[in-house]
Amino acid sequence: MKDQRVSDVSTILFDLGGVLFQLSGAAIVCQWTRDRLTPPELMNKWLVSPAVRAFESGRIGFAEFRAQLKEELKLAVTDDEFTTVFNGWITGVFPGAEDLLERLSSRYGLACFSNTNAVHWEILTGDYAVLDFFDHTFASFQMGLVKPDAEAFAYVVEKLGVPAGSIVFLDDSQPNVEAALDCGLRAFRVAGVAGVASALTDAGLL
Secondary structure, three states: OOOOOOOOOOEEEEOOEOOOEEEOOHHHHHHHOOOOOOHHHHHHHHHHOHHHHHHHOOOOOHHHHHHHHHHHHOOOOOHHHHHHHHHOOEEEEOOOHHHHHHHHHOOOEEEEEEOOOHHHHHHHHHHOOHHHHOOEEEEHHHHOOOOOOHHHHHHHHHHHOOOHHHEEEEEOOHHHHHHHHHOOOEEEEOOHHHHHHHHHHHOOOO
8 A cells, every 4th residue: 555645544443342442351262262272263253153244234133143143152151151251241441542543534534344233332432432423333233234235335435425446444354354444444453552553554544
């Protein structure tokens, strides 16, 4: 991206979990598989899981999601423990997130696009002020569409009302980044706020 003009970038589109928000849970879920899966393997399965996709697109509720995922991944966990861990999945904002967003907000339109669900969205919107920085918020369970599907990115671009090539997308998942690139967005895989700052600085956007 260094050799591309940065003057035509109008919007920076953020994933939330793993980018602006710290998450727990993956290691615990791996333990529930009796360590059959490593965290990276779990995340790969999570992206394509029928239970996860149905839940994060708003087609099923939490109880049905819990039952389906336990069966799908053969998780050795009680319903109560699953619920407790899932409710505590979001552990906080990465240090420096609000300062970075404030700096960017004076130069770009800011938006977020997250594969998420009603349970976590209530926590994100109720317990944190970070989402106030965004001009647009796109939550998969409200859209009925999930990353990395092309239809999801097309929906977001249409709603943003700007050319896909003027959007910089930041996500911690390589399949999501590749899907965004295929849809004409500029995209980077990043981890945490430090990763965001590094990618934007390298691109001449910060």
